[in-house]
Amino acid sequence: MLFAILWSASCRKDFEYAPSNGHLSFSKDTVYLDTVFSNIGSSTYTLKVFNDTKDDVVIPNIALENGTSSFYRLNVDGVAGKEFNNIPIYAKDSLFILIETTIDIVEPTANELLYTDAIQFDSGPYQQSVQLVTLAKDAIFLYPNNELKSQSEIIDVKVDESTEPIELEGFVLTDDFLTFKSNKPYVVYGYAIVEENKKLNIEAGSRIHFHQNSGILVKNGGSISINGDLSNNQELLEGEVLFEGDRLEPDFDNVTGQWGAIWISSGSQNNTINYLTIKNAQIGLFVEGRENNSESTLTITNTKIFNSSTTNLWARNANITGKNLVIGSAGNSSLLIENGGYYSFTHTTISNYWNKGFRFNPALEIRNDTRTNPDVAYDLQKAEFKNSIIDGNSQIEISLSPKEQHTFNYSFENCFIKINESNASNYPDNTAFFSNIIMSGELDYFSPIDNDFRIGFESEAFNKGDVDTANAVPYDILGVSRITSPDLGAYQAIEKEF
Structure with missing residues (x-):
């Protein structure tokens, strides 16, 4: 009986979470997703969210600022979506968020679009955010x-x-x-x-x-x-x-x-x-x-x-x-x-x-x-x-x-x-x-x-x-003259950069 009481007491903390209250930290303050073509999916990028406090916490809400219309997609601890509620992180632990995008350039005269959004954590005075930036090229x-x-x-x-x-x-x-x-x-x-x-x-x-x-x-x-x-x-x-x-x-x-x-x-x-x-x-x-x-x-x-x-x-x-x-x-x-x-x-x-x-x-x-x-x-x-x-x-x-x-x-x-x-x-x-x-x-x-x-x-x-x-080939591949003193190959010798 005593063992059961002790076991219950030691595990009770696993079911009790404090609110995050703006105390999260992140592996990056901005995630730059590399250039993509319009309507072609990007690679997957990773953001790591840290709970550096001594308490287990729960994040009330994780969502994209642009909402369901955002061109970004998230995966939080194995679950895909654009908004997530009540996400727990243990004390001194971390959480992985995977980020992808497929951007549609709808403006007919635009050849490039710098698309931005943000991942928002919590709301009101405790809200924290990480910016998302991607350059999309029309093709x-x-x-x-x-x-x-x-x-x-x-x-x-x-x-x-x-x-x-x-x-x-x-x-x-x-x-x-x-x-x-x-x-x-x-x-x-x-x-x-x-x-x-x-x-x-x-x-x-x-x-x-x-x-x-x-x-x-x-x-x-x-x-x-x-x-x-x-x-x-x-x-x-x-x-x-x-x-x-x-x-x-x-x-x-x-x-x-x-x-x-x-x-x-x-x-x-x-x-x-x-x-x-x-x-x-x-x-x-x-x-x-x-x-x-x-x-x-x-x-x-x-x-x-x-x-x-x-x-x-x-x-x-x-x-x-x-x-x-x-x-x-x-x-x-x-x-x-x-x-x-x-x-x-x-x-x-x-x-x-x-x-x-x-x-x-x-x-x-x-x-x-x-x-x-x-x-x-x-x-x-x-x-x-x-x-x-x-x-x-x-x-x-x-x-x-x-x-x-x-x-x-x-x-x-x-x-x-x-x-x-x-x-x-x-x-x-x-x-x-x-x-x-x-x-x-x-x-x-x-x-x-x-x-x-x-x-x-x-x-x-x-x-x-x-x-x-x-x-018969008076200039090298970079347009440098080789008429008077030609070197072998496609390039004339130049001063090396250090």
Whole structure:
């Protein structure tokens, strides 16, 4: 009996709560939810509420200031809603509140909306509040509907022998949607298909965001023209075109493989790309050509491709001319050339410092066949690299795989090529294939792990370029003149920032 009385007395306090009376504290006084697109849900954010007193307390009311019309949603101790009553917190304990939002921009002329609300605790003289702030951007959403006809396509590309060809869902871009403008960002769901005899034009400053497993498919006879400009502000990049995922939170800024690919399929010709950044794709740019096709498949200049989960630039029997390119880190090769073709790369930085797992392939791989089908091979008519860098965090960053009875023409002139000493004899200098090659040394990058491949004055690439080659590409990717003393790669050396 005595034990029962003592037990009852010791537990009675669990059922008696004092009012909070304005004595709560919070992990934040303002919760900033990162930028979202209109009508797309945000990530989940957390607010922690503390009871620092010696008493168990009850919060009479927790509610959003804007009430049931608020664009915010709350979850308090596992219960979803917008208003909660009589919420207890034990002494010296805490309470978690989860916060999400989906904002609808209803004003037709508004491209952005700074939306604010507050979580209010209690009322009257004891009321406390935590502010909520979110920036929402209006966007043009492209997805299969009545205007954009849905299609299915099979992409015959494989990452390795264990994978199957990729089947994708797409939609045809009608004439009304064949020009992407810079006044609003675009959000693409599925693959936007450019059909035969159609051209997709993308204006300078455009921002294209792709949902998971989404991208652009340029079909046989179609083409794409990406018309970015040099930016005056290298932080805002107001002139460049940007392709990336549709999650705008900073935590997703460097998450690889968020979306699919830009696929230029066989039979598409005279595609042009200038000042484009492609980041965080599965395959950044996949370009197919035709056997013995001397017509240009793609001319690509002043462009950066990095952080693809497989390959940044994957070319298959294509005809590509590239100048001032930065082909950065990727899960496999940075640049993969298969099934021969025609290629010319000048002042290109191919550098793979992948740090998100194992990487088994070099930064640059060139072959007559494909990894997955070595029995079928084609002629490599030309693969020339001038005033360029082939580098990475592996000992050997180049692989050349010729096939007997097939042409395999390649050349490297005035290039830095990362190899180790034991393999140096395989890449002799002053021959028809290798001329003025640097095989070791520090490149003095700004931050290769962050795909910042600008170089400082201590770089082995400093002032090592051929002047005649540089005259054909007189300015680097940032608009700096290289005519008199060219450096290797896409960037001229500048003073490093400390």
